[in-house]
Amino acid sequence: MFRTAIVLPLFALSLLDFASASPLESDRGVAIPLAKRGSLTKPDGRFDVAKANATRMQLQRKHRQNLISAERHLGLKGLSTLSPDAFPHDRKRGGVALTDQEEDLLWSGTITIGTPPQKFSVDFDTGSSDLWVPSSKCSTCSRRHNAYNAALSSTGKLKNGTFSIHYADNSTSSGPIYTDKVTVGGVTVTGQFLSAVKTESSQLAQEPTDGVLGLAWPSISDLNSDPFFFTAIYQSAVKEGAFAFKLASHGSELCIGGTNSKLYSGPIEYHPIISQDYWQIDNGSVSLNGTAVSSGFKTIIDSGTTLMGARAPVVEEFYARINGSRQDPELNGYYSFPCDPVPKVSFNWGGRDWEINASDFNLGESGEPGQCVGALVPLDLGPRVGDDVWLLGDTFMKNVYSVFSVEKKSIGFAELA
Ligand SMILES: *[C@@H]1O[C@H](CO)[C@@H](O)[C@H](O)[C@H]1NC(C)=O
Ligand SMILES: *[C@@H]1O[C@H](CO)[C@@H](O)[C@H](O)[C@H]1NC(C)=O
Numbered sequence: 001m002f003r004t005a006i007v008l009p010l011f012a013l014s015l016l017d018f019a020s021a022s023p024l025e026s027d028r029g030v031a032i033p034l035a036k037r038g039s040l041t042k043p044d045g046r047f048d049v050a051k052a053n054a055t056r057m058q059l060q061r062k063h064r065q066n067l068i069s070a071e072r073h074l075g076l077k078g079l080s081t082l083s084p085d086a087f088p089h090d091r092k093r094g095g096v097a098l099t100d101q102e103e104d105l106l107w108s109g110t111i112t113i114g115t116p117p118q119k120f121s122v123d124f125d126t127g128s129s130d131l132w133v134p135s136s137k138c139s140t141c142s143r144r145h146n147a148y149n150a151a152l153s154s155t156g157k158l159k160n161g162t163f164s165i166h167y168a169d170n171s172t173s174s175g176p177i178y179t180d181k182v183t184v185g186g187v188t189v190t191g192q193f194l195s196a197v198k199t200e201s202s203q204l205a206q207e208p209t210d211g212v213l214g215l216a217w218p219s220i221s222d223l224n225s226d227p228f229f230f231t232a233i234y235q236s237a238v239k240e241g242a243f244a245f246k247l248a249s250h251g252s253e254l255c256i257g258g259t260n261s262k263l264y265s266g267p268i269e270y271h272p273i274i275s276q277d278y279w280q281i282d283n284g285s286v287s288l289n290g291t292a293v294s295s296g297f298k299t300i301i302d303s304g305t306t307l308m309g310a311r312a313p314v315v316e317e318f319y320a321r322i323n324g325s326r327q328d329p330e331l332n333g334y335y336s337f338p339c340d341p342v343p344k345v346s347f348n349w350g351g352r353d354w355e356i357n358a359s360d361f362n363l364g365e366s367g368e369p370g371q372c373v374g375a376l377v378p379l380d381l382g383p384r385v386g387d388d389v390w391l392l393g394d395t396f397m398k399n400v401y402s403v404f405s406v407e408k409k410s411i412g413f414a415e416l417a
């Protein structure tokens with residue numbers, strides 16, 4: 001989330017239209033179409049410095065905040081555990097198709113809140129745990145954004161307390177807390193905690209989506225309550241305690257309550273998560289042209305982040321293996337490398353290699369002839385995260401079918417069909 005300051009029109013897609021047209025019932029879950037917007041590569045193939053500068057800043061803001069949340073909540077709530085009983089068999093299926101627009105910066109989809117339903121476009125973010133949208137009483141929010149009007153919802157209930165997000169740059173957004181009915185891709189839950197924000201800093205108001213739907217674990221919820229997908233599990237609204245993403249130029253989809261076997265081939269390679277906060281797995285290694293460059297690191301898989309990041313010294317070591325690469329001060333810390341050939345970058349967690357397509361690693365020409373910008377960037381994840389953590393966003397996720405299983409407490413990867 002918060003990855004672009006560029007405003008593009010919303011793709012004309014609504015869940016309701018989608019549902020009445022053809023409810024895409026996959027084998028396990030329901031498919032939600034996702035829209036993606038914005039690109040760090042200009043139409044002429046050059047790297048968009050201004051947009052990239054903003055993106056990297058925003059990426060940092062978000063993760064700083066999540067870490068603050070983790071710190072605040074982990075000690076208090078402890079780690080949540082799910083009993084196997086939470087998964088009865090009479091579950092429904094749910095799904096959201098993800099729609100593509102322009103290139104690769106952000107995927108979003110439509111949800112509804114309230115009775116009768118009010119429609120919103122949200123970022124489906126595996127790196128945070130709260131649902132928030134603008135309030136109809138928000139004076140600083142963008143007029144382009146849809147706003148939640150609790151008075152128009154017969155199922156909306158005001159709760160005690162205030163939700164507030166505080167970013168590292170001191171911008172804030174806050175508002176009252178409600179519970180209401182929420183529908184995502186045909187999966188409906190009742191009494192879902194959410195916030196309708198009444199103040200929004202200008203950066204947030206410039207986001208193309210109305211709000212965010214967090215898909216990470218309850219322990220990092222600022223609302224201190226169950227995120228949508230956990231509510232869906234507890235209310236038996238989903239068939240299976242897993243959701244899965246296909247992020248691509250065409251046919252992107254979030255499957256809620258299972259996986260869509262039409263979208264992947266071969267087995268799903270599962271890896272246990274190492275904590276119940278972010279979606280995080282251990283024993284990662286990264287290779288250049290098949291030679292391991294760094295290994296034994298932890299990896300956060302984050303649909304709310306565009307690129308891939310690691311601590312500055314780790315990233316420096318990575319690019320040191322690519323002849324002719326350099327950190328470019330004019331590119332606000334991004335690295336450039338000789339465009340031809342783009343090195344083969346792949347990740348491995350003890351199973352097969354998951355390779356990143358050259359067109360995903362290469363963000364475009366830097367402005368210096370023959371130099372291109374790499375999608376691995378130095379990232380300050382804050383003091384709580386160790387030196388050995390990598391953050392893999394959409395750049396990685398576009399190359400695999402990714403499954404987030406609450407039931408198995410695992411992340412799975414499979415080859416895209
Ligand atoms: C991007 O950030 C760098 C470093 O802060 C700055 O020198 C450069 O002018 C910025 N570029 C644009 C286009 O904003
Ligand atoms: C809100 O706070 C008031 C006063 O502390 C309390 O009486 C009430 O039960 C609380 N309501 C909810 C929904 O928690």
Ligand SMILES: *[C@@H]1O[C@H](CO)[C@@H](O)[C@H](O)[C@H]1NC(C)=O
Pocket residue numbers: 168169170
């Ligand atoms: C945010 O506010 C705190 C406390 O006032 C201050 O220490 C910090 O430097 C500020 N950060 C920025 C980026 O302005």
Ligand SMILES: *[C@@H]1O[C@H](CO)[C@@H](O)[C@H](O)[C@H]1NC(C)=O
Pocket residue numbers: 288289321322323341343344
């Ligand atoms: C990767 O392999 C290509 C072709 O064999 C070679 O030209 C390039 O230098 C290699 N790059 C790295 C970083 O090993």
Ligand SMILES: *[C@@H]1O[C@H](CO)[C@@H](O)[C@H](O)[C@H]1NC(C)=O
Pocket residue numbers: 321323
């Ligand atoms: C990088 O350059 C060095 C020195 O010119 C050379 O020995 C090495 O093979 C090059 N590595 C790759 C991967 O091209």
Ligand SMILES: *[C@@H]1O[C@H](CO)[C@@H](O)[C@H](O)[C@H]1NC(C)=O
Pocket residue numbers: 283284285295348349350351
């Ligand atoms: C960790 O990954 C390496 C390959 O990168 C593999 O050989 C090893 O078995 C893995 N260890 C575990 C515990 O999965």
Ligand SMILES: *[C@@H]1O[C@H](CO)[C@@H](O)[C@H](O)[C@H]1NC(C)=O
Pocket residue numbers: 249357358359360
């Ligand atoms: C890499 O991406 C390009 C552009 O999206 C696509 O045409 C190509 O088929 C992809 N290559 C592989 C091996 O998937």
